[in-house]
Amino acid sequence: MSTYDARFRIWRGDSDGGDLRDFTVEVHDGEVVLDIVHRLQATQAPDLAVRWNCKAGKCGSCSAEINGRPRLLCMTRMSVFDPSETISITPLRAFPVIRDLVTDVSFNYTKAREIPAFVPPNDVPAGAYRMHQVDVDRSQEFRKCIECFLCQDTCHVVRDHEENKPAFAGPRFLMRVAELDMHPLDAARQTGLDRKRTAQEEHGLGYCNITKCCTEVCPEGIRITDNALIPLKERVVDRKYDPLVWLGSKIPRRGKPT
């Protein structure tokens, strides 16, 4: 087994501020960045805060920024770096720091709660739901999400613009709206909920200018922009400019104010 000493610059601090500290840590063959962080805790910095659970790219906990790029610590191999380079590890930039590499990602849970859940159809008995395979495949891609929030962290709409956070759900949750809007069994539309309208007016779809940075950092390889955000934008536009929809909106409905 070969080993070498690698140089790291790791952000240490808390909500009151902090700075980058230099460390030299031994690296073994086949290791990932999280292994190095654990060795650092074991040998030099026992109080270094880092969040992790599965070490297998499935829990979404170990999100941080490596050389400024949002990544999972447990899925980033040391072999992708030149042994002579200094590797920086910093907390997710779009969220408030709690301590060291741990950030407060509760923004995402707030946004998740703002999206009304799937409504099962009440005219189909449970167990008798049927969908075309093409519809299953489309939402299954979005279901691979591990909620690491790397896409949320990288999107420029909130990354450098804290002021946009109240109005913008971010790619992960706009993808959720898109998934529900394309779900053929979602009965929310029969209750009067128009997910296309809420995407635009409540979840900030219009802020997205399809830069695709979210797709580039997604560790699950979900094509967030091409398969969720762009189709959702197209459906919003179709609905807005469809002459039949326009005409329908002008016809007064019984029991509704005109």
Ligand code: SF4
């Ligand atoms: Fe992470 Fe991808 Fe889910 Fe975004 S869509 S939270 S990047 S797994």
Ligand code: F3S
């Ligand atoms: Fe942001 Fe992704 Fe749109 S990075 S701007 S949500 S394509």
Ligand code: FES
């Ligand atoms: Fe679970 Fe990295 S520790 S995704």
